[in-house]
Amino acid sequence: MKTKYFMPVLFLFLSALLVCCTEEFVGQPSTDSTSPGTISVVKVESTPGGANIIYKAPSDPDLLYVKAYYELNGKMQNTSASLYTDTLKIVGFGNTDPQTIQVCCVDRSGNEGKAVPVDIKPLTPVVEQVFETIHMVTASGGIQLTWENKVRESVAIVIYASDNNGYLTEADVVYTSVPKGKYTLRGFDDKERTFAVKIRDRWGNNSEIKEGKFTPYFEEEIPKENGKGAMKRYWLPFDNPTNISWTNFEFWNMFDGITVGENMFHTNYGPPQSPVYFTIDLGCLVKLGRYKLWYRQNTGWGHHNPRKWRLYATADPKPSQDAHPSDEEEYWNKDANGVPPGKFATDTALGWYKVGDFEAEKPSLNGGSPQDDNDVMLSGLEFEVDPNLPPVRYIRFELVITWGGATDNVHISEWGFWGKIIK
Template structure:
């Protein structure tokens, strides 16, 4: 029994020791506090402040720490000893606040604090919230805002359900300077919509709301869309059985292996790339979406950059009665001025959040492209069935492109035939 007791005691001591919390980091070598910061300068910024300072001459200095409170909760922010700047953010008000700055060494000794007062400028979540607007639109509402500081925020969008209870409908993550978003998917019955801004510190703007009746629209069935081959239009596809026209209407997008890729036109290519489609119905168009060829290709190669749309409600092959089928000059240039037979619909560009002329493609640009580029038709345009795309420029550079690829096209509107 005595031997058993000894074994048990040893085992218990072993377990106790193994459960002790191990020290992480350098073992303290002294208890001498580092010196204090000097020449501290404070600059108030939206939602916070920037501190610039001189560091003390201490060989074992590790970092600078700011201690402060927001909404009664204590926070700390640290800056490396290799920097002379520390930034604190997250305030939702413009009141005066107290901040304590410490120097900490490798033995975890704290210097005496320097206590400073800050008075944050208006936080971006408030200024963005004040710029928010809601407007009636197709299938929902159009939300617009301004973000001059390019702060990273969430736009929370709400819509009333069938019982009139407000439900979160969508969240937009954004840092663009001028924001715009369409909340879709609602029928044409009157309902309340609302929007507000939230930042990563759980600060919220005031809520704006309004009652709107969305414009009616429906998805134009893709199985009825076909290609009309007119003089000067680009040939069917490049490759053998791949990149065909119908792959532009199969609801596959955001990839680099599916879509329509043209061949070089057999006629004089100097006028640009053209193609013509039959929607299968006479439609009062509301909008359409275009997806570039995905993968690593957005804003590159033969993706469309600048183009125009023209439409008509009768089969364009009927124009052959007055304009010969092989009249290249008419089909490449003249039809644009033929207002009797063709209706100008709109000019389009594949925009980039980072800037249309910015040569760098950012992750936000790619996210924007993969969500599809949306184009809104003027509601006063007449119904059309046939649409001709005139590609003025692709991202390959130069004007009058000869090759073109598009990932997907989707049209919306009201079928009127």
């Protein structure tokens, strides 16, 4: 019995072993070894840092794609285009030097055809375009940068600041693709130091370094004292009341440090009053440098969150109050033509100054993403103040329009002010 079944069992074992040791082919088997034809270049369109090669593909029935390969910053790069298009996009060059791109066809058997050399001459790369537009100015606690990126390519803006020994060290990196950008680097004292900036792209190309000496404006956050304290409401004629009895949307909510949820100040619903005014007493005389405003988050970039507004300021409103009755509309509210603001806004003789016209910039309206919108809303809208503004204590807000289109109602979650306290 044992002898009878030994050979079949041995045969099955050896067969299984043979199968296990056999390498199985994975993928589409080769159908031929014939190389595909070559492309015919129709035209070359130069682009920033590259080019678009427009071609006519050969009529090979098994053509799979067209491939380009070239040297970029010391390394070989390749890109491809499917058989359903007629354009190869070449990118990544950091200068305008002429380049030669090798282009070949690849068929479904993996055969590569003869490479066709294509000469291109890139336009000015994005790192250089952005670098030429970047501008640095002194800001509260640091410097402010502005730039343009018309082609909206992703770049990194690398910012440097000199340390206590005078050496430039990397202070921050801003990643951006918006067509017009602005960023403020803060956290520095009011001593002269060197700041510098360069532009870098994802292929490792770098612009030159632009540097300059700046003395940041001194700044400290103006204390709020948790609402009902240092910062408080100051009543001026035609200021909008807050008497929404079924809410707790009180004025001091704007100074309690809470920027989330429904914690906010909400002006009166009626009777309609346009424009909306209210006045903030900072609690001390301040050389104002900047301020931040936080939206009511549950309504985002909409409803009664302000889109455009104006600010006026004075060190002391009493001289104008003594000189102008509270019912004098042309002075406190609208001029003789019924156009806001009243004449107080330009009454420098009695100590009033216009801080500025301000508009909230929604990132997605300027090439940004919905996530950018949310990030800005959560972090607060920040605005610089003209350094030539005299020291002030009282800030009068005038609404121009909200994101919902209203001119007679506004809600704000929080304010923050920075500058130098005089007394």
